[in-house]
């Protein structure tokens with residue numbers, strides 16, 4: 433293992449594969465894993481431990497393989513849906529650590545909920561994974577800056593490719609707000625040469 437290696441905890445690997453299974457079925461996941469030459473995970477997802485051994489290379493490879501399997505547009509749609517599906521499994525694993533389910537949190541105003549929620553999600557990644565996230569609020573927007581990003585790890589692309597993060601954040605905002613839909617998009621991406629991957633959130637809901 434080189435000093436340059438970064439990891440998610442194995443249970444996050446499990447969450448991603450479980451989210452994929454919800455979207456494409458278990459045969460679909462098998463096909464993606466085969467195409468990615470990640471046969472070791474076929475019908476054998478990582479166990480639910482917090483050891484950090486699900487590599488950024490693997491996370492990135494799963495994303496690029498979705499594009500290979502479903503085409504660039506199709507792969508993007510699938511990755512968004514996988515991100516949304518992952519939220520629920522992530523909440524099951526990490527929800528109690530976030531402190532967002534308590535009565536006091538439910539009484540906060542929507543803007544405060546979004547601010548507190550995105551910060552506490554960022555802390556979770558910073559504390560429990562090698563992913564680095566910084567939340568910035570500027571000019572009526574919330575920016576989720578992924579400064580070390582597993583989704584596009586060592587990729588080169590002409591457009592942002594961290595769609596799973598967009599789906600995950602969309603679903604987390606839906607949950608935080610009790611069922612509202614927000615405009616969430618990736619505006620910069622390390623894969624296209626930017627300094628970080630930025631997910632821009634418009635905190636005014638569509639509905």
Ligand SMILES: [Zn+2]
Nearest residue numbers: 581584594629
């Ligand atoms: Zn990225």
